[in-house]
Amino acid sequence: MQKNNLGYPRIGARRELKKACEQYWSGKTGRDELLDVAERLRRENWKVQQEAGIDLIPCNDFSFYDQVLDMSLTLGAIPKRYNAVLTQNKENTELDLYFAMARGYQKGGLDITAMEMTKWFDTNYHYIVPEFHKNQAFKWFSSRITEAFSEAKKNLDKTPKPVLIGPVTYLLLGKEKEEGFERIDLIKNLLPVYIEILNKLKDLGAEWVQLDEPFLAMDLSEKEKEAYRLAYTTIADECKELKLLVATYFEALGDNTALAASLPVSALHIDLARAPRQLDTVLDAIPDSLSLSLGVIDGRNIWKNDYEKSLSLIDKAISRLGRDRVFIAPSCSLLHTPYDLDAETAIDPEIKNWLAFARQKLDEVSELHKIAEGNASLLEENRKAQESRRISERIHKPRVKSRVAGITEADTERRSPFPVRQKIQKKRFALPLYPTTTIGSFPQTPDIRKLRAQLKKGGISPGEYAAQIEKATVEAIRIQEKIGLDVLVHGEFERNDMVEYFGELLDGFVFTQNGWVQSYGSRCVKPPIIFGDVSRPEDMTVQWSRFAQEHTGKIVKGMLTGPVTILQWSFVRDDQPRSETTCQIALAIRDEVVALEKAGISMIQIDEPAIREGLPLRKKDWPAYLDWAIRAFRISASGVRDETQIHTHMCYSEFNDIIAHIAAMDADVITIETSRSQMELLEAFSGFRYPNEIGPGVYDIHSPRVPTVEEMVVLLKKAAILLPAENIWVNPDCGLKTRKWEETEAALRNMVKAAALIRKEV
Ligand code: GLN
Ligand code: ZN
Numbered sequence: 001m002q003k004n005n006l007g008y009p010r011i012g013a014r015r016e017l018k019k020a021c022e023q024y025w026s027g028k029t030g031r032d033e034l035l036d037v038a039e040r041l042r043r044e045n046w047k048v049q050q051e052a053g054i055d056l057i058p059c060n061d062f063s064f065y066d067q068v069l070d071m072s073l074t075l076g077a078i079p080k081r082y083n084a085v086l087t088q089n090k091e092n093t094e095l096d097l098y099f100a101m102a103r104g105y106q107k108g109g110l111d112i113t114a115m116e117m118t119k120w121f122d123t124n125y126h127y128i129v130p131e132f133h134k135n136q137a138f139k140w141f142s143s144r145i146t147e148a149f150s151e152a153k154k155n156l157d158k159t160p161k162p163v164l165i166g167p168v169t170y171l172l173l174g175k176e177k178e179e180g181f182e183r184i185d186l187i188k189n190l191l192p193v194y195i196e197i198l199n200k201l202k203d204l205g206a207e208w209v210q211l212d213e214p215f216l217a218m219d220l221s222e223k224e225k226e227a228y229r230l231a232y233t234t235i236a237d238e239c240k241e242l243k244l245l246v247a248t249y250f251e252a253l254g255d256n257t258a259l260a261a262s263l264p265v266s267a268l269h270i271d272l273a274r275a276p277r278q279l280d281t282v283l284d285a286i287p288d289s290l291s292l293s294l295g296v297i298d299g300r301n302i303w304k305n306d307y308e309k310s311l312s313l314i315d316k317a318i319s320r321l322g323r324d325r326v327f328i329a330p331s332c333s334l335l336h337t338p339y340d341l342d343a344e345t346a347i348d349p350e351i352k353n354w355l356a357f358a359r360q361k362l363d364e365v366s367e368l369h370k371i372a373e374g375n376a377s378l379l380e381e382n383r384k385a386q387e388s389r390r391i392s393e394r395i396h397k398p399r400v401k402s403r404v405a406g407i408t409e410a411d412t413e414r415r416s417p418f419p420v421r422q423k424i425q426k427k428r429f430a431l432p433l434y435p436t437t438t439i440g441s442f443p444q445t446p447d448i449r450k451l452r453a454q455l456k457k458g459g460i461s462p463g464e465y466a467a468q469i470e471k472a473t474v475e476a477i478r479i480q481e482k483i484g485l486d487v488l489v490h491g492e493f494e495r496n497d498m499v500e501y502f503g504e505l506l507d508g509f510v511f512t513q514n515g516w517v518q519s520y521g522s523r524c525v526k527p528p529i530i531f532g533d534v535s536r537p538e539d540m541t542v543q544w545s546r547f548a549q550e551h552t553g554k555i556v557k558g559m560l561t562g563p564v565t566i567l568q569w570s571f572v573r574d575d576q577p578r579s580e581t582t583c584q585i586a587l588a589i590r591d592e593v594v595a596l597e598k599a600g601i602s603m604i605q606i607d608e609p610a611i612r613e614g615l616p617l618r619k620k621d622w623p624a625y626l627d628w629a630i631r632a633f634r635i636s637a638s639g640v641r642d643e644t645q646i647h648t649h650m651c652y653s654e655f656n657d658i659i660a661h662i663a664a665m666d667a668d669v670i671t672i673e674t675s676r677s678q679m680e681l682l683e684a685f686s687g688f689r690y691p692n693e694i695g696p697g698v699y700d701i702h703s704p705r706v707p708t709v710e711e712m713v714v715l716l717k718k719a720a721i722l723l724p725a726e727n728i729w730v731n732p733d734c735g736l737k738t739r740k741w742e743e744t745e746a747a748l749r750n751m752v753k754a755a756a757l758i759r760k761e762v
Pocket of ligand 1: 735
């Protein structure tokens, strides 16, 4: 029985790589310093894995930015626009070319845009999207992978296992940059390079090689399935002496089980944390030649493994395959979990005893192995921890559970249908056509951030902090009045982050000090942990909204984060369905909405930017998810009277295939990001498909550029063709917290002018 690991976090337990990269980018340090930090991190990773007793230790899982970009560089899939990076400036190295692809390059008269970035399956990790052209040729460009193997070999007692993204997944992760071909057709051009690399690794002494093929767990077309067969029979023919391990994760193999089992490789890895029930079907399907790597430890979450549950899977596999053909492993790369629970000194010990981060998960692999070999004594402590979690009063709040169980149909519905509400609200607010507003946050200046840091360190008292935040809020109100916006916001100065702020005020959440997880490049997030039943001990935002409202004669929108987004951006409990947790959060938000209404707030925005990213990876699972996600939003929004206007906001996303569900959220107003697509995204909302009011974003907030009045008028005219004028709002694409005040004021002044111009045309 081998102890297997698919990959390890690389940003550093103290985010050393983040700091080293950012210093290198800013020119403060040189290449050697960066390479040193990277080497140290790799060595540390190998050391902890070796100490934990892992047999198949990955190498080439390290990356300076992203493992998909590494693959593009390795395979010579380098878009032409980057040629100049090396030719024009002779001092630049392969590493500079690499960072140019990741981040764009603006130096020495060159101005080259970065490659696109998108989400890695349903995680919060973002990868750099490969760019493909018709008949594209590949060649082995970067020797990083063989260097990684040689370096690992020097540092380890056992032979390291190189990790590569498999050829089919690599192609499917990319995008066609011209018409007239499908990227999967490039497989024939790609395979020779894989074979060359694999054979070189074998020459250097590699035994096992891991090829990541998560697409085997996704919906595949016939052609894509055929590409799998072709790819792996070709590789198996050409690389006979290597043992290949094909790794799948994030979903069950499902209808691809027979395909995956038929690939002529030595081992298959499956995700049994996400999809434990697939073990039976996979066991039925695999031939005698195949070993099975059991991903029993959740690589996507932070909970201590339930050994009994895992052992029942491991024992079943052993009894069918024999010990020699069974590997024990985390479900996926540990990239998605924080480094080390031991670094958390502030988490309550009772809760801490329920958790495991990357380093602890390695120990779990090892302990499960020992238990499966007969050392049952290790079971007892784990059993106790699981039991304490099952019964803890910290987690289980009968009042919360019974309230969720008691939710009725009526709790998910506003009192009157939208047309009735719209009439009442139009009369109440008496806003002009094309009312102007913003999405919520105003610039989080260094001064504001400093205040929060001081409060945390005890440098200022909560009273002083509040006074300063109040001052910033009043200033923001005055600025908005001067600009002439119709509906104001309080500016969100008191919030560090739109999820963390609420998590800190809700019961059932806990926060880490060092629980960083890579999001993209050098960026990390520190997701809150939802460990127990969620409830709202007291008001969370009422004080700030009321304060802002008292300082102006105009309407100030209340500002909340929605239940699905809070769920989506946290580590979530694994002891109850996600839908149940979301319902609990929805009730807490609902209470806050009602409290805001009571405090005299007449418009309340509930942000749900993460609704779309929560969509399951397999289409067949979409309806069930959309059902509970939309219901949760409706629960949070439906406690108020008809004259209270509920807004929601969503960032850049395709709405076409889920527009009926967006409409079913029944917010009185939705603001969406549309400017970057020139209102193309708005088309989903046209016709009768979306009856409620809409604020299509008229300018992009991701850049400091101040939009002109004219360009916003053009966009609004486009919107007016698609929607009835009485339904249109005017606002930016998203919140303005990352912008500076100067550009913010200038942009909003132009936006208000654009609204005035379009009103004249009606
Ligand atoms: N209200 C939030 C803000 O303005 C919304 C942010 C978001 O959509 N991600 O910052
Ligand atoms: Zn947004």
